[in-house]
Amino acid sequence: MMMDSRKLLTLLLPTVVLAACTSARMQQADQAYDLMQYSKAERLYTKVLAHKEDRSARARLADSYRKHNALTNADAQYAILESTRPLSGDTALAYGEVKMGMKQPENARGFFLRVLEEAPENKLAMDLYASTLGYDSFYQDSSRFIVNRINLPGIVTAFGGVPYRGGLLIAGEREAGPGNANPWNERSFLDIYHCVSRTIVTWSNAEPLPGKVNGNFHEGPVALSADGRTLYFTRSNYVERRLQKDDRNTSHLKLFRAKLDSTGEWGDLHAFAYNSEDWSTGHPALTADGRTLYFVSDRPGGHGGTDIWRSTNNGSGWSAPENLGPTVNTAGNELFPTVNGSALHFSSTGHSNMGGLDIFETQEQDGIWSEPVNMNAPINTPKDDFFFVLDSTRKAGFLSSDREGLDQIYEFSLNEPVFYLNGIVLDDEDRFLPNTEVVLKDLGTGEDATLFAGIDGKFSTTLNPNSEYDIAGRRDDMLTNSKRISTKGLTRSDTLHTDVRMTPLRIGEAIAINNIYYDYDEWDIRPDAALELDKLARFFKDNPGMNFELGAHTDSRGGDLYNLVLSDARSNSAVNYLIQRGVDPDRIIAKGYGEEQLVNGCGNGVQCTEDEHQQNRRTEFKVTGLAGLATDHRR
DSSP states (O other): OOOHHHHHHHHHHHHHHHHHHHHHHHHHHHHHHHHHHHHHHHHHHHHHHHHHHOOHHHHHHHHHHHTTOOHHHHHHHHHHHHHHSSEEEEEEEHHHHHHHHTTTTHHHHHHHHHHHHHHHTTHHHHHHHHHHHHHHGTTEEEEEEEEEOOOOOOEEEEEEEEEEEEEEEEEEEEETTTOOOOTTTTSSSEHHHHHESSSOOOOOOOOEOSSSSSOOOEEEEEEEEEEEEEEEEEEEEEEETTEOOOTTTTOOOOEEEEEEEEEEEEEEEOOOOOOOOOSSSSEEEETTTTTTTEEEEOOOOOSSSSSSEEEOOOSSSSSEEEEOOTOOOOSSEEEEEEEEEEEEEEESSSSSOOSSEEEEEEEEEEEEEOOOOOOOTTOOOOOOOOEEEOOSSSSSSEEEOOOSSSEEEEEEOOOOHHHHHHHHEEESSBOOTTTTEEEETTTOOOOOOEEEOTTTSEEEEEOOOEEEEEEEOOOTTEEEEEEEEEEETSSSHHHHHHHHEEEEOTTOOOOEEOOOOOTTTTOOOOOHHHHHHHHHHHHHHHHHEEEEEEEEEEOSOHHHHHHHHHHHHHHHHHHHHHEEEETOOEEEEEEOOOOOOOOSSOOTTTOOOOOHHHSSSEEEEEEEEESOOOOOOOO
């Protein structure tokens, strides 16, 4: 029986309407996603997927959650995609980053490896894959810093804390008023506020920065000049109440400068000369002398994502931007540079990374940037950690992080490690030397500390962090060699162990010096000889109570008298070198022995190899007596 056409239309109409609604929602969701209105996109994609499975919609929903830092929701959506068809390319990379952000490096590793199998040249995937292999190392120094969140009344999220007038300048969000919500997260747009610290734990209500800096869209973060009167800040590209957008409907960030006037308001706004309608420029950082401005940009000529650039004030304006290069910048995103003394701190999604943005430190020397060092836990977490600022003590400061779900500012202080030194004084036959004086010289301050070993030859003391020492024994009847002890680069409390070796004093006994050789018929100090003489200079200074003779020897080639003169020139050359290195000239004499004391059978007329002859062209030293006492130098 044929169905009535009106009944068929009645049955089909809801399906057609539903399909039309779903298509419209998909268009609206894609538009919101493209405009980075992720909260709105999440709602619309969820409605689309409630009526129809669509891989593109689910992938964008997952990515919206990821960019919105809703990692648990993102993980659930990526898992659905992975279950229907294995992820690849940028989507697999993004899922791996989500797993890293959820502190699941083992699960992330497979996705990064999958990307590398497809594209071995993907540097970001390679960096992140390497991070998963050594993940435990991020937590080795977790007691180095104490980190606590600060509570800023009236502010929902905050980041970018810059010390200013007893408090901080921050970029913050409040709860949004009607019609003023940011479509990204439906809170207020970012403004710059000043918060004052009242006690260790209480802060004043955040007050908007007075003047013309704050406007209708985003402002922040900021950088402040050393005198506190010039402000560089990031701002959305807008004119009055209208965002300016490029051909792809994207609004970019711009960098501005403001001045503090006599009334206490910020004005006289000027745009940075290298802003553009086609790319973003922001996140300023300023050196203490005000001559170098670091900033972040995705302008052409970078290494991928956003990079850190800098310009120099040449007196008439800022120089053309210079990229910091591939040591600092990666295929990921580098953001939030800050200048702390000689160090540049920045955040990155690349390098050796715990997940999200991690804070790194680098320093420039002779135009070359050092390999960035991850600041590790607890400064960094698997979430986003950024904007690291040290205060004037250099042992405390502020950082920003979303480790608790929302961007907040945290104060941190250095938990300085404690170092102990345990040692024992021994002779050359491993017998301990009781009641021996031990001198510990701080190479940074030049100060000496005197210790005494106990009846068992043992001694102990404390050491300062980030310090270097020379340690040596002192006995009238013994020779000593100093040793270098260092706590530089050590960040965890520890006990160091050392032995102090001493040799019985044997006056008049020759002691060979390794590798102090001369070229044939020459007395100049060769580079290999200089290294050994440097050690000898240190040995002589380690034993200030003794006098020494430095004797030089030749091979048998040449006349006896000539060799005697040549050896005398060689010994004087070596002694002069030692005196230049700080050895007391009253404690050392030079003596040439010519070919009188050969160490092998290569005498006159004997055929020998050049190596055998060179063994005789040597230098030796001997202790001739105690300083201040008569010494027989007639030998």
